[in-house]
Amino acid sequence: MTPAARAAAAIEVLDRWLAGMPAEQALTNWARSSRFAGSGDRHAVRDLVFQAIRCRRSHAAFGGAETGRGLILGGQRDRGEDPAAIFTGEGHAPAPLTDAERDSGHAPSGAEALDCPEWLWPRLQTSLGADAAPVMAAQRQRADVHLRVNSLRATPTEALAALAAENIICAPHPLADTALSVIEGGRRVAQSRAYLEGLVELQDAASQAVVAALPLRPGMRVLDYCAGGGGKALAMAARTGGPVAAHDADPRRMRDLPARAGRAGAAITLLSPDHVANSGPWDLVLTDVPCSGSGSWRRAPEGKWLLTAERLTELARLQDGILDRASALLGPGGVLAYATCSLLSCENGDRIAAFLARHPGWTVKAQRQFTPLDGGDGFFVAVLTREISD
Numbered sequence: 001m002t003p004a005a006r007a008a009a010a011i012e013v014l015d016r017w018l019a020g021m022p023a024e025q026a027l028t029n030w031a032r033s034s035r036f037a038g039s040g041d042r043h044a045v046r047d048l049v050f051q052a053i054r055c056r057r058s059h060a061a062f063g064g065a066e067t068g069r070g071l072i073l074g075g076q077r078d079r080g081e082d083p084a085a086i087f088t089g090e091g092h093a094p095a096p097l098t099d100a101e102r103d104s105g106h107a108p109s110g111a112e113a114l115d116c117p118e119w120l121w122p123r124l125q126t127s128l129g130a131d132a133a134p135v136m137a138a139q140r141q142r143a144d145v146h147l148r149v150n151s152l153r154a155t156p157t158e159a160l161a162a163l164a165a166e167n168i169i170c171a172p173h174p175l176a177d178t179a180l181s182v183i184e185g186g187r188r189v190a191q192s193r194a195y196l197e198g199l200v201e202l203q204d205a206a207s208q209a210v211v212a213a214l215p216l217r218p219g220m221r222v223l224d225y226c227a228g229g230g231g232k233a234l235a236m237a238a239r240t241g242g243p244v245a246a247h248d249a250d251p252r253r254m255r256d257l258p259a260r261a262g263r264a265g266a267a268i269t270l271l272s273p274d275h276v277a278n279s280g281p282w283d284l285v286l287t288d289v290p291c292s293g294s295g296s297w298r299r300a301p302e303g304k305w306l307l308t309a310e311r312l313t314e315l316a317r318l319q320d321g322i323l324d325r326a327s328a329l330l331g332p333g334g335v336l337a338y339a340t341c342s343l344l345s346c347e348n349g350d351r352i353a354a355f356l357a358r359h360p361g362w363t364v365k366a367q368r369q370f371t372p373l374d375g376g377d378g379f380f381v382a383v384l385t386r387e388i389s390d
């Protein structure tokens, strides 16, 4: 496909997304009906679509319309490219620009230029202060691919060499000792021997830094209360030597975890929702709670446009409930860890403050907010312990 034909395909997919279809589904439908498209074309169309979603507000402003055509046109203007090279009407290219389209568009400013929903901008400023604008500007770009070296299978040096042998070039990432940043070959990681044999896992560097912040020791009884796909459970098991218990309110989310654990040589036991309340006592319970995902909008940009103030209120209730239930599962001197991939204080520090107000006797041992300015996704972690009374 020519660059112009790829742009036309992205316009079609974006129009379906704007009409309410999830982007993945719209991309799959397009690929099924476009058998002529090779994998390079599919990746290129996907990149165009996701970049337009990340930059929905600013590209609609530059392009003069919140349509597939407007977003692709706006993206070109934003990058300083010549739209006439794409909007040619030749072959499978998009139709030439009309006079109205040629005169359309404006340079965005404020929250619009940062691709931030207007209602959310004051909350982000309150949460991040002077970092709010650079953080949201960073979220307009796609994220790097990061790997976690699985210390149960390899050292960072061994993992780097194994990846390099498959032409996947990586470098150590400063956020965690286990973290690598992929410089070349990111799309081939999941098919590589290093990945299939468990030397490395795909995991954002800040997510690894969250686990590195936990006071884990070999032999500890550890529960991952919101395990999901198990990225943090696997990282914790690599630090303690396992076993780590994994629980999720929706156990289907953990369905790939036994295979992932097998690949990694990690001891993970699954704990069903029926049994979790009577489990323990645990030495450390991690609550990696459901959240807005505002720290990972580079990877999952649709969430930025779906979030509402009502949803944040609902999430706070859910986060408080999880903290309350998880704290009851800890033994004396146990550690309660709270994590989100959110940038918003209403999901982070505010939830910890509310927990401390409801549960006297608990204290915060460590707390850190990561943002994309640190080189990974946005994450928050707090580590709490309870004073042991005589």
Ligand SMILES: C[S@@+](CC[C@H](N)C(=O)[O-])C[C@H]1O[C@@H](n2cnc3c(N)ncnc32)[C@H](O)[C@@H]1O
Residues within 6 Å of the ligand: 225, 226, 227, 228, 229, 230, 231, 232, 233, 247, 248, 249, 250, 253, 288, 289, 290, 291, 322
């Ligand atoms: C942020 S994700 C976890 C990601 C995972 N820890 C990882 O690192 O890959 C949050 C998870 O919490 C689960 N969840 C939602 N409500 C819950 C609840 N009340 N109790 C336990 N888990 C819950 C969701 O199903 C989801 O899988």
